[in-house]
Amino acid sequence: MTRPPQVPVSEGSPLRGALLWGALSVLVAPRAPLPLTAAAPARLDLAVMPLGEPVVVLGEHWLAGEAVAIAVCLVPGLPLGVAAAREFAVSGRGTPLPYDPPTRLVTTGPYGYVRNPMQVSMAGAYLVLGTLDARFLAAVPVVVAYGAGLAAWHEGEQPAGRFGAGWADYRRAVRPWGPRLRPVMPPASVYVDAGCSTCSEVGRWIAARNPSGLRVLEAGDHPGGPRRITYERADGQAFQGMAAVAHVLTHIHLGRALAGWFLLIPGITRFAQLCADAFGYGPRAVPAGPDRPGPGQARAPAERGKRG
Structure with a gap:
C-alpha cells in the first residue's frame, strides 16, 4: 500500500x-x-x-x-x-x-x-x-x-x-491598487459642541484639515441632542465618542485613516473611550434654544468643561 x-x-x-x-x-x-x-x-x-x-x-x-x-x-x-x-x-x-x-x-x-x-x-x-x-x-x-x-x-x-x-x-x-493620499468620501457630518472650549478646538482642528466630504456642525443643532462628539453619514449611520473621532480621521488623509482604522478595531475603541472618559472627556449635556451658544462662542467659565 x-x-x-x-x-x-x-x-x-x-x-x-x-x-x-x-x-x-x-x-x-x-x-x-x-x-x-x-x-x-x-x-x-x-x-x-x-x-x-x-x-x-x-x-x-x-x-x-x-x-x-x-x-x-x-x-x-x-x-x-x-x-x-x-x-x-x-x-x-x-x-x-x-x-x-x-x-x-x-x-x-x-x-x-x-x-x-x-x-x-x-x-x-x-x-x-x-x-x-x-x-x-x-x-x-x-x-x-x-x-x-x-x-x-x-x-x-x-x-x-x-x-x-x-x-x-x-x-x-478611485484606483484599484494605488491608494489615494486624500480620499473620495460620500457626504458625512460631525457634530461638535461649540460651547466647550476643548471641543470647539477639536472642531477647528478638523475643519482646518479640509476633510473630504465632511461638514463640521454645532452639536446643539442636532435633533437628537448628542452627549458626545457625533459622526453621521448620509445613510443614517451614526457613531459617538472615540468611534466618531476614528471615522473623522478617515476623511483627512491616508496616514490619519490608518490610525482611525486601528482605533476602530473592536475592543480598542472601547478601551480608548474608557481612557478618554477617565481624563474628563466623557458625555455632557448640550443646551438647546436661547441658552445654546452659537458656533465660535463659549459658555461662561463656570459652565465650561473640557469634555465633548
Whole structure:
C-alpha cells in the first residue's frame, strides 16, 4: 500500500495564517473583541493541526511557528481587514464573498482610498513577511494576478450591473491598487459642541484639515441632542465618542485613516473611550434654544468643561 505524501510543518505556517485568519476571522465575527478574534483561529489551529498526521507532520518547533504566525500575520492584518470587512457588512449589507455581495455600493472607509483594500493589504503583508523569508515574496505576484484578473473581471461585471452610474463614477475616482493620499468620501457630518472650549478646538482642528466630504456642525443643532462628539453619514449611520473621532480621521488623509482604522478595531475603541472618559472627556449635556451658544462662542467659565 502506497503511503500518502507527507507535508512537513516544522515551524507552523505563517502563510496559512495570512490566507485564512485575516479574512475568516473578520467575516465570521466582525464585531468580536480583538483578543477573541485572534485567539479563536489560533485555538482552532492548535486543535486541528495535530490531527493531520500522517499527511502533515509537525516539527518540534511548530508551536513557536504558530506564535510567529499570530504575531506577524493575524494581528497586524486586523486593522485594515476589519475596516474593509466592516464596511461591507455595515455599509454594504453584505460580505466580500461572491454568493453574498453587498446590496449597496461601498465607497466609505478604506474604499475611499483604494478599490481593492483587501488584496492590497494581503500583498503588503507578504512583502513584510518577505523580510523574514524571501519565499513569501513569490506570493505577491499571485495576489496581484488574482486582483488584476479574476477580481477585476468580477468587478467589471457585477457592480456595474447593480450600481450603474454610481459605480462608474467611483471607479473613475478611485484606483484599484494605488491608494489615494486624500480620499473620495460620500457626504458625512460631525457634530461638535461649540460651547466647550476643548471641543470647539477639536472642531477647528478638523475643519482646518479640509476633510473630504465632511461638514463640521454645532452639536446643539442636532435633533437628537448628542452627549458626545457625533459622526453621521448620509445613510443614517451614526457613531459617538472615540468611534466618531476614528471615522473623522478617515476623511483627512491616508496616514490619519490608518490610525482611525486601528482605533476602530473592536475592543480598542472601547478601551480608548474608557481612557478618554477617565481624563474628563466623557458625555455632557448640550443646551438647546436661547441658552445654546452659537458656533465660535463659549459658555461662561463656570459652565465650561473640557469634555465633548
